[in-house]
Amino acid sequence: MTDHKTELPALLTDFDISLFQSGTHYRIYNKLGSHITEHNGVKGTSFAVWAPNAAYVSVVGNFNGWTRESAPLQLRNDHSGIWEGFIPQMGKGEYYKYFIRSNNGYEVEKGDPYAFHWETPPHTATVTWDLNYDWNDSSWMQSRKAEHAMNKPISVYEMHIGSWRRVDEENGRFMTYRELAAELPEYCNYMGFTHVEFMPVMEHPFYGSWGYQLTGYFAPSSRFGTPQDFMFLVDALHQAGIGVILDWVPSHFPTDEHGLGYFDGTHLYEHADPRKGFHPDWKSSIFNFGRNEVKSFLISNAIYWLDKFHIDALRVDAVASMLYLDYSRNEGEWIPNEFGGRENLEAIDFIRSFNDAVHTYFPDVFTVAEESTAWPGVTSPTNQGGLGFDMKWMMGWMHDTLSYFQLDPVHRTHHQGQLTFSIHYAFSEKFTLPLSHDEVVYGKHSLINKMPGDHWQQFANLRLLYAYMYGHPGAKLLFMGADFAQRHEWRHDFSLDWSENNNPAHTGIQHVLKDLNALYKEQPALYENNFSAEGFEWIDNQDAANCVMSWMRKGRNEADILIFVANFTPVVRNNYRVGTGKPGYYKEIFNSDNLKYGGADVIHKDELETYPVPKHGKTHSIPLTLPPLGIIVLKYVREFEWL
Structure with a gap:
């Protein structure tokens, strides 16, 4: 040899x-x-x-x-x-x-x-490999520096690379990164999404982990091609004007022998004591955030994806599991910190260091926390005691909203607080509204199958859900398949059921999302104050008897006002009067009941005029016809000529 x-x-x-x-x-x-x-x-x-x-x-x-x-x-x-x-x-x-x-x-x-x-x-x-690649996204990178994404609409299409589409229906071959590059940018542009969020692309031994059990932190999965092939996909998305978000998993790693665990005959990357070093939920190892060489490994890994692959944002998985020493543990199964508390002080320091490093070296990139508790200051700057993220998934909104929508409308009268409660804390952090992959697996049903009622009502409810989501403050995130109301739960071993798009009801869902994304981009009232109480005002959140809610979204210009009126029952409500903050003429610019979406077409075609009839604490009001299980959006057009 x-x-x-x-x-x-x-x-x-x-x-x-x-x-x-x-x-x-x-x-x-x-x-x-x-x-x-x-x-x-x-x-x-x-x-x-x-x-x-x-x-x-x-x-x-x-x-x-x-x-x-x-x-x-x-x-x-x-x-x-x-x-x-x-x-x-x-x-x-x-x-x-x-x-x-x-x-x-x-x-x-x-x-x-x-x-x-x-x-x-x-x-x-x-x-052994190199990272040589000739990028063609200079226009995107320059515009990213000129205007931070947080100041613009953020509408995210979350997807799993291995199951978006399959090339060969007979054997279900994965699409490669380059094959995705030929289809995904065009689809995202057609639908109007601003960003794609990839579930973890880093190499993982078990495909069924969806990428959340990583061994190759610095390598895009070779299931779909080479590192340069993944660069080509990011490049193609950027050239199409689509940002790229990566799921990143610094919380834990699998115990496979060829991986990081017990690396040199010691617990090098993980804690030796299983009360700190082993995750009971995922049967995986927990990083030792107090070891400096591990901090260098993880933070440099985050920087690596931004540096070498031009990634625009990182969504950090399972942040709550990092913050709490007793996460998913019973008494006696965890070790308190030096002050006797349950907070993981080393993990908190690591998270702050990570966010500081990202924002120092890539100030035009943003970070998002999947954090499911009420930990204070997740999106506050680190120099103010916060964790330093730019956004946080609004898990409470997601749980409450889906719980409400799964109710038969006859019972919604008694649960309207599940929808109105989110505004009480909507501006305590900068939030993303997630309808993610976690909600359409493990027997939870697809979004369309969560909706109550007959076929028509299910689709009307889903259109209503999406329109309500886009009217609520915060960035938006939707998992693939929900964009055309896939009936099946998500199955990582199969392609999405794209054939369902041959059905007009499913195509209608695509059209409503396409128009909502366009509305989001066109109307400053929907994004300029997305994370500020200045951009939202209730008109009426007390009409639980009729299951109707109305509110305003406001931009920085006082003329940028939108009125949302939502009817959460299948009953058409005639002559329903809504108070307005500004007298004059309004125009209906969106209606989820439009015939082109599969609705009943209860719409307002003409301009709507306010009348000096006090309502909801306002001097003027508009009489409306509310569509069944629908939302209408009104935009202030002009004042009365004689004013």
């Missing part, structure tokens, strides 16, 4: 080591891992891996027949615990792992934590 003696590549400097050990090396991916480079005029690949408890480390792979003694790495003499070496003539596309023999005698072959590319599961080797 050929001997592959390694040399020292000297990629890592003393300054790199200092930053890495202090938890602040936010681009350590440029130094650790494998890098195709040149050393002393010879082309090859450098390797560097953090394994402080190892007695011996070598590179094994196809290039040396997976022999453990042929390509040893050398331990740096600076107490960093980093092993490094350079293998001449080794280029791109070589499968490899690190063989580690620890000081306690443990032996294992591990994938490279910093690898840019992994072998396609169920195979588990890492692959």
Whole structure:
């Protein structure tokens, strides 16, 4: 067998080591891992891996027949615990792992934590690779810097790459990143979504985890192509004017032997004590956020996706599980912090450091927390004691809204508070309204099948739900399949049921969403004050007897006023009077009951005039005909000529 003696590549400097050990090396991916480079005029690949408890480390792979003694790495003499070496003539596309023999005698072959590319599961080797790519999204990147997304409409299409579409119905082959690039941007533009949110694209051994159990934090899943193929997809979306959000999972990782767990014969990335280091819900390991080298690994990973892949936002998964030491644990199953509390102080510090790093190096990028509790200041700046996120998923709104909509309209009279309650806290944080993948799996039913009533009423209720969502303050998020009212729950092993679009009722849902997204972009009242109480005013939230609610959305210009009137029953309400804050003429600019959506076409075609009839504390009001299970949106057009 050929001997592959390694040399020292000297990629890592003393300054790199200092930053890495202090938890602040936010681009350590440029130094650790494998890098195709040149050393002393010879082309090859450098390797560097953090394994402080190892007695011996070598590179094994196809290039040396997976022999453990042929390509040893050398331990740096600076107490960093980093092993490094350079293998001449080794280029791109070589499968490899690190063989580690620890000081306690443990032996294992591990994938490279910093690898840019992994072998396609169920195979588990890492692959030498480069990240060379010629981007064509300079216009998008410049406009992103000019105007932050938080100041504009944010309408997110959440999707799972492996099940949006399948290429071959017979064997269900995945679409590749490049095949997606040929269809997804056009579809998002057609529907009017501003962003795509990908459930985790990072490499994961178990497809059924949906990407939430990661082993390859720095590698897009090779199930769908190479890193450059994923770059091509992001590039295509940007050229079409669509932003890209990635789900990011810094909370936990799976226990697969080739992954991060028990990496060098010690609990290196995770806590040793299972009361802190093992997640009871997901049967996975919890990162040790108090270890600086782990902080460097995770924060540099976040920066990596923004840097190398031009990602526009990160949605951080399972933040609540990070914040609380007793999350999903019974008494005696968790360890209090140094002050005796349940707050995970190390995780809080990590989250703040993550958000500070992202906003320092990429001020035009935003971060979103999936945080399901009432933790204060999730979207407040870190220098004010907050966690530093830009937005937070409004889980309470989602649960209350879906609970209300699943009620038969005859019972809604007694539950209107489930809808009105959200405004009490709608501006305590900057919120995204999520109708996500979690709500259409595990027997929860698809959104259309949650809706009560006969076929017509189900679709009317769904149109009403979407229109109510777009009228509520906050950014919007909708999971794929809900955009055309898929009947099936989401199934990750199958394509969405696109054939349902041949049915006019399903096409009507697409059309209503398309028009709602257009309305959202066209009307400053719907986004200029999206996160401020100045942009919302109740007209009447007390008419529970009729299950009717009315409210105003307001822009920064006092003329930018929209009136929403929602009827949550299948009864047409004639001559229903709504108070207006401004006398003059109004025009109906949206009606979820429009015939083109599959509605009953109870619409107002002509301009509507206010009358000096006091109502809802206003001096003027408008008599309306409210459509069944519908929302109408009125826009102030002009004042009376004689005023």
